[in-house]
Amino acid sequence: MSPLPTEPDALLKRARADDRVALARLLSYVERGGATARAVAHLAYRSGVPYTVGLTGAPGAGKSTLTDSLISEVRGGWPDAEAVAQVAVLAVDPTSPFSGGAILGDRVRMSQHALDPTVFIRSMATRGHLGGLSLAVPDAIRLLGAAGLRVVIVETVGVGQMEVDIASAADTTVVVVTPGWGDSMQASKAGLLEVADVFVINKADRPGVREARRDLEQMLDLARPGAWRPDIVETTATAREGVDELWRAVALHREHLVRSGQLAVRRTERVAQELRRVLLARTEVKVDELTAGEEFTTAVKALAADELDPYEAADGLLAG
């Protein structure tokens, strides 16, 4: 095979011909941000969006194992017999400043699909660049779509606002809990409830499943009438139990989205949200430039000397 090109369009051509190394390089570009990432985005956003399944939940809920088991189901195609030739997993860790190296290695090595050419697993972490993962992940999903992948699973670590935001920017968002989760996750409950399209009680071989289900049902009873009521699926990912049911629940939600016209509505909302994020990131760059300048230093001195208020100072800086 010829040596790997560096130009995004040449790389994308290779990625479309199933060259995983080319695809990995493109994803690195996206992750790194900057001009090359923009060139990749220019290509990626000209293709359709793959069907995206977000997976979020507390650390230790067994999301990685669940994702791994789910891959096999996805590879079997949609329950309505629509084939899925290839599946990608993005494992996102907003708290980690690194990617590629150790985490990716571990995550990929852990996977039973490590050597399966129809499965593409990749860890993503922020490299501290502008906008970080909330910009990079949507770009990565679009890139995977442009490379020909039709289903992408986005798995996030943790339940911070950013993790939940990332995982819920999916077509179907799966929230993973475990028996006894209610006590430890009190603070995140409402947020998770709001984004869930499917609930999974994983580690269902442990005591407390019935209580966890009752807890979820009660929460769902409080949701607004007419809204989609998430299925609650019990799985034991380590034993691959219930994972087929989870895939069917995802497919059911997809069917609901397509039939109700919600899929298009959601996707439009999502691009609007993405555009807003890019706009905010742009204006933050502007503020960073302003605060690095000499006029900022002068304004701060005047503020410290009680000669100015911060609103006047901001007006001056933005006008100047």
Add this chain to the structure above:
Amino acid sequence: MSPLPTEPDALLKRARADDRVALARLLSYVERGGATARAVAHLAYRSGVPYTVGLTGAPGAGKSTLTDSLISEVRGGWPDAEAVAQVAVLAVDPTSPFSGGAILGDRVRMSQHALDPTVFIRSMATRGHLGGLSLAVPDAIRLLGAAGLRVVIVETVGVGQMEVDIASAADTTVVVVTPGWGDSMQASKAGLLEVADVFVINKADRPGVREARRDLEQMLDLARPGAWRPDIVETTATAREGVDELWRAVALHREHLVRSGQLAVRRTERVAQELRRVLLARTEVKVDELTAGEEFTTAVKALAADELDPYEAADGLLAG
């Protein structure tokens, strides 16, 4: 007394002559935001900053009671005999959309200083306006300074990032913990350690004080050498025990700040941070305007049709 004026300058004149109702109205202006808030800021930032003590810590740590006890100490003046004629308390609850009414009433009624004319207690909450409390609280502090108050205690509810940010934008930041706090607050520990100038173990009549102190000491041992090492004070606020020691610890830190020149450095950093926040808030307004416009809708449609990437779209909107 003549009826209350509505103009900020007339109100400030009255507030300077100890008219608490005038001061309360000015604070409402600040809280509400907008043009009148700006007019108040214009006046407030021409005066010096009062000495500000921030109080933060887990809900249920007894911060309100501790603040109330501390007021009596503050009223006795600084330990070096410098008098404190008046003291203000801002009780800040970023999670509450309301203020003034119930919360203020409760907080003030609860206080043993409710009828003391030298003590001014006020609850602040966001009314959802731009920048919210992270802009309004510094403005309120400056306003209290302009009205002649020399010491302001800012007490926050909760230990979210915003609460910690607000409380730590003080000259001396007091972090309140209780015996056994370590287990429940694992996630917030590092953040609290970073901002603390003084630690209080409140409810020191309960078991676990020794463990809590050892826990704090161990954390402090890991701090960078040469940095200020926070005192650890044990209090039982309900019995007013240890509160005099807390006030001495605050005074000791103040002395350190003044002598080392750090007070001026910190305050300059603070105004720089405030100015940055105003700049960010301004640019967010710009983004909100952009996303409300017709061009945004057109861009979103093009994005949804895979004809554009969000970076190009943002460029177009920002240039237009």
